[in-house]
Amino acid sequence: MRETKPYLDPYLAGAGIGLVLLSAYVLVGRGLGASGAFSSVVASGTAAVLGTAQAATSPAAAPYLAAGITSPLRDWLVLELVGVTLGGFVSAWLAGRTRTAIEHGPHIGSGQRMYAAVGGGVLMGFGAKLARGCTSGQALTGGALLSAGSWVFIATCFAAGYALAPVARRLWR
Amino acid sequence: MTAPLSETGVLGPLGVLLAAPLIGFAFGWFLERGGLGSARKLAGQFYLADLTVFKVLFSALLTAMLGAFWLDRLGLLDLSLVYLPETFVLPQALGGALFGAGFLVAGLCPGTSCVAAAAGRIDGVGVMGGMLLGIAAFNGVFNWISGFYESTPLGAVTLTDLAGVSRGVGVAVVTAVALAGFAIVTRIERARG
Numbered sequence: 001m002r003e004t005k006p007y008l009d010p011y012l013a014g015a016g017i018g019l020v021l022l023s024a025y026v027l028v029g030r031g032l033g034a035s036g037a038f039s040s041v042v043a044s045g046t047a048a049v050l051g052t053a054q055a056a057t058s059p060a061a062a063p064y065l066a067a068g069i070t071s072p073l074r075d076w077l078v079l080e081l082v083g084v085t086l087g088g089f090v091s092a093w094l095a096g097r098t099r100t101a102i103e104h105g106p107h108i109g110s111g112q113r114m115y116a117a118v119g120g121g122v123l124m125g126f127g128a129k130l131a132r133g134c135t136s137g138q139a140l141t142g143g144a145l146l147s148a149g150s151w152v153f154i155a156t157c158f159a160a161g162y163a164l165a166p167v168a169r170r171l172w173r
Numbered sequence: 174m175t176a177p178l179s180e181t182g183v184l185g186p187l188g189v190l191l192a193a194p195l196i197g198f199a200f201g202w203f204l205e206r207g208g209l210g211s212a213r214k215l216a217g218q219f220y221l222a223d224l225t226v227f228k229v230l231f232s233a234l235l236t237a238m239l240g241a242f243w244l245d246r247l248g249l250l251d252l253s254l255v256y257l258p259e260t261f262v263l264p265q266a267l268g269g270a271l272f273g274a275g276f277l278v279a280g281l282c283p284g285t286s287c288v289a290a291a292a293g294r295i296d297g298v299g300v301m302g303g304m305l306l307g308i309a310a311f312n313g314v315f316n317w318i319s320g321f322y323e324s325t326p327l328g329a330v331t332l333t334d335l336a337g338v339s340r341g342v343g344v345a346v347v348t349a350v351a352l353a354g355f356a357i358v359t360r361i362e363r364a365r366g
Binding site for chain 1: 174176177178179180182184189190191192194195196197198199200201202203204205206207208209210211212213216217218219220222224225229230231232233234235236237238240241244249251252253254255257258259260261262264265266267268269270271272273274275276277278279281282283284285286287288289290291292293294295296297299300301302303304305306307308309311312313315316318319322326327330332333334335340343344347348356
């Protein structure tokens with residue numbers, strides 16, 4: 001077993017992400033995102049199952065099926081998120097942190113953890129659509145641009161997390 | 174103005190597309206380096222047991238905000254050409270609350286779920302699958318909730334637009350609040366020992 005490197009100081013990691021975000025503003029005039037890439041995959045998946053014409057009748061999916069975008073891999077956010085996954089892998093691998101495991105709190109098992117992971121993902125997927133973005137697109141990208149809606153998102157996201165934390169305690173502590 | 178390079182024509186459509194995986198790679202790299210590929214670490218934020226999320230999020234926000242503000246001031250970046258998301262107050266408030274609840278239960282957010290999955294964490298894959306289901310559910314019910322989704326629109330506005338103050342004032346306030354937050358976080362950690 002390889003030795004695991006300690007994590008980078010959180011403030012330095014944050015400054016690094018801030019510089020990445022800044023270079024995104026400078027290079028491509030937009031910021032970072034994650035949930036948009038999932039939207040793109042869902043829209044393309046729906047189009048593959050139901051046909052593009054039928055999938056595009058949903059106003060929620062249509063923008064992700066716009067002319068010229070026939071594969072989710074052509075979408076900017078999807079390519080970006082592929083990059084995120086690769087970057088995460090290379091970093092974890094070089095630090096000796098790649099490990100097949102299910103991370104869970106001390107009082108639940110792997111099965112319960114997987115239900116929570118999927119259930120939490122469903123809530124985040126729905127919430128991110130309603131909010132028009134997630135922690136990357138709203139909290140970070142919009143927050144740094146002082147977007148009013150992004151700060152509404154930051155406030156209610158953390159408020160809900162802390163308000164419900166005692167209820168979900170058994171999952172983690 | 175020399176940037177955004179995509180708007181001034183220096184970077185063509187292919188260049189913009191090629192920038193995507195590079196920007197993403199660096200983002201994923203720093204997320205993993207900071208420890209944000211670990212669900213237990215992220216969830217610790219909500220129990221004040223591990224304040225990494227707060228530190229990373231707000232130091233990133235501060236760096237990008239100050240960098241963008243000063244590049245704009247120096248005439249190197251035209252911030253009016255950088256895409257600003259539109260504000261819809263009520264759907265974003267409810268969406269944020271649902272997202273926060275999901276974040277607490279999942280222990281990962283959409284971007285960090287990819288990092289966790291890439292490092293071999295199966296729960297990260299579960300979160301990614303859940304995201305796809307949640308978005309599909311949203312698309313499925315969209316026609317019933319589109320009225321609410323489009324409600325309380327304010328357009329692409331900033332906090333400083335709404336407050337009627339200059340951008341510099343907003344940047345200064347957010348900087349002060351974030352620095353105060355860092356000081357409080359340090360105290361919490363010291364009190365915990």
